[in-house]
Amino acid sequence: MLAHLPILQVIVPLMAAPLCWFLNRSKLVWLLALLVSAFTCLNSIFLLQQVMSSGTIIYQLGGWDAPWGIEYRIDELNALLLLIISSVGTVVLFAAHTSIQKELPEDRHTLFYSLYLLSITGMFGIVSTGDVFNVFVFLEISSLSAYALIALGKDRRALWAAYQYLIMGTIGATFILIGIGMLYQMTGTLNMDDLANRLAEVNQTRTVFAAFAFLIVGVCLKLALFPLHLWLPNAYAYAPSIVTAFLAATATKVAVYLLIRFSFTVFGIEFSFTTLPLQNLFLVLGLVGIFAASTAAIYKTNVKHIFAYSSIAQVGYMIIGYAIHTSTGLMATLLHLFNHALMKSALFLALGAVMYRIGSVQLSQFQGLGRQMPLTMAAVVVGGLSLIGVPLTVGFVSKWYLLVAAVEVGMWPVAVLVLLGSLLAVVYIWRIVEIAYFKPPLPGREAVREAPWTFLAPIWALVLANIYFGIDTRLSVQVAQAASQSLFGINP
Amino acid sequence: MLLGLYNYWIVVLLMMIGFYIVIAHGNLIKKLVGLTIFQTSVFIFYISMGNVDSGSAPILAEGVARYSNPLPHVLILTAIVVGIATTALGLALVVRIKESYGSIEEDEIQIQDQLTEDKTSC
Numbered sequence: 001m002l003a004h005l006p007i008l009q010v011i012v013p014l015m016a017a018p019l020c021w022f023l024n025r026s027k028l029v030w031l032l033a034l035l036v037s038a039f040t041c042l043n044s045i046f047l048l049q050q051v052m053s054s055g056t057i058i059y060q061l062g063g064w065d066a067p068w069g070i071e072y073r074i075d076e077l078n079a080l081l082l083l084i085i086s087s088v089g090t091v092v093l094f095a096a097h098t099s100i101q102k103e104l105p106e107d108r109h110t111l112f113y114s115l116y117l118l119s120i121t122g123m124f125g126i127v128s129t130g131d132v133f134n135v136f137v138f139l140e141i142s143s144l145s146a147y148a149l150i151a152l153g154k155d156r157r158a159l160w161a162a163y164q165y166l167i168m169g170t171i172g173a174t175f176i177l178i179g180i181g182m183l184y185q186m187t188g189t190l191n192m193d194d195l196a197n198r199l200a201e202v203n204q205t206r207t208v209f210a211a212f213a214f215l216i217v218g219v220c221l222k223l224a225l226f227p228l229h230l231w232l233p234n235a236y237a238y239a240p241s242i243v244t245a246f247l248a249a250t251a252t253k254v255a256v257y258l259l260i261r262f263s264f265t266v267f268g269i270e271f272s273f274t275t276l277p278l279q280n281l282f283l284v285l286g287l288v289g290i291f292a293a294s295t296a297a298i299y300k301t302n303v304k305h306i307f308a309y310s311s312i313a314q315v316g317y318m319i320i321g322y323a324i325h326t327s328t329g330l331m332a333t334l335l336h337l338f339n340h341a342l343m344k345s346a347l348f349l350a351l352g353a354v355m356y357r358i359g360s361v362q363l364s365q366f367q368g369l370g371r372q373m374p375l376t377m378a379a380v381v382v383g384g385l386s387l388i389g390v391p392l393t394v395g396f397v398s399k400w401y402l403l404v405a406a407v408e409v410g411m412w413p414v415a416v417l418v419l420l421g422s423l424l425a426v427v428y429i430w431r432i433v434e435i436a437y438f439k440p441p442l443p444g445r446e447a448v449r450e451a452p453w454t455f456l457a458p459i460w461a462l463v464l465a466n467i468y469f470g471i472d473t474r475l476s477v478q479v480a481q482a483a484s485q486s487l488f489g490i491n492p
Numbered sequence: 493m494l495l496g497l498y499n500y501w502i503v504v505l506l507m508m509i510g511f512y513i514v515i516a517h518g519n520l521i522k523k524l525v526g527l528t529i530f531q532t533s534v535f536i537f538y539i540s541m542g543n544v545d546s547g548s549a550p551i552l553a554e555g556v557a558r559y560s561n562p563l564p565h566v567l568i569l570t571a572i573v574v575g576i577a578t579t580a581l582g583l584a585l586v587v588r589i590k591e592s593y594g595s596i597e598e599d600e601i602q603i604q605d606q607l608t609e610d611k612t613s614c
Contacts, residue, residue: 133567140574144581151585156592160601163585170527170578177534185541
């Protein structure tokens, strides 16, 4: 049983997804989904513990040996990602039952949970598998269900956003498929570990360059790197609140994982950063992304749009850490993966609570909410402080490591620009705070009550995690450090 | 040399045609058609590369020593299924877009969205 934990992480939610559809009772299905995701959460904690104490776990599907069979390979990086996805997935799901009652028609409830579980299955699959074609299949499972989840949004613009995401996402996934095909053509293997060994012989050929380019562009479409981010704002803004909270915390993170996995493990640091000038390109795109997206966020009037643009900016920070390509830089990226998941899920859940009470997330509707929904708005403030990177929140920890990494390699201008970018976050967070706390409640609107506890509990669990991991950084830093060191081949 | 690799030329050609349709056309159905052509070109790419020079079909038979590689074909079966799912979902979305916007032209939808945007923000 213990030996099968890596596969259970993927199989259990996969099997539960159709079961949801058969049960067909909203509350029952919610409990089932919650139970399943709680199981995956415990499972991932267990896997992380096992990896940290006894090294990489290798699981061979059906007992077939590695280059022929598909293997699941869980190292520190995979275990960290599994933990992020499963814990955020569970906490967010806790509020789902309350939230979707207002946002979805009754007959869609069970389908919502099925899609949610399928999407989470896909993400687990991507991060646990050690086979590149398997990555593509799971990527499509998670993406297709994500398109459908976004299309569930009440606003008709959700349909249009889902369609645009479908077109862009499919182009990205097809690019990844082309890249995988070319790699197979050159090496005759699909196993990541095996690929890494065999690519060394052929890595100066044009086919491998082309494969690398296709893979990187495809993955960057998925992770919404600056010029390829166009699908993201509307998809996040018009999807049901729960879906936004879940996807914002996980979908782009999984793509960042793929970027790291492909460039560090499969192609190798040597190839990715010395043969090709990837670091300069990504450094520039990351910085431009931070400034362009943060500036766009300042001018938006829909609060979900504001935080969606801020997500694009935060991806910029992750990319900068990656582009620095030192052990510290990568560690900053991994920490930011973890921290950003905590911040954004808390913020978007809080917006979900606002949506539940007043049915809109337009900035002008936030007037007076500071006094009427004190706990929810306090969560927005703490989440916002964390986005800015104020000490004692998680945002500070990852930005600190990012600055250290930039200074270590003498990139002073980058460090300064990262700090300036954070100042832009102050502006858009302040706009929300100002309207919520310093404007009188809208005239003619009934007094708004505080959100129900099913919202407050998960929101504050995430907010407290934001503070806890901002003060006690042992767990997150230790894991991120171990993961980045193992990617650089440094033995601790 | 160039002619010998003609199926790869077809792949590139189809890929560019499909990609161009996706970008250039404003009609949502046409975009999906383009996307399908784009994906199909990748299927042909995989199938072409499974071919081994003078290899026969990968079915065990007497007197055959060289077989083509069946693995890319198997992979692409999966990709075809994924492609069908994508197209089906895309078409389902187009049906619902048509129901709620009354149009499947990109620019008309964007004009309507702009109008709603202006209404909610003031």
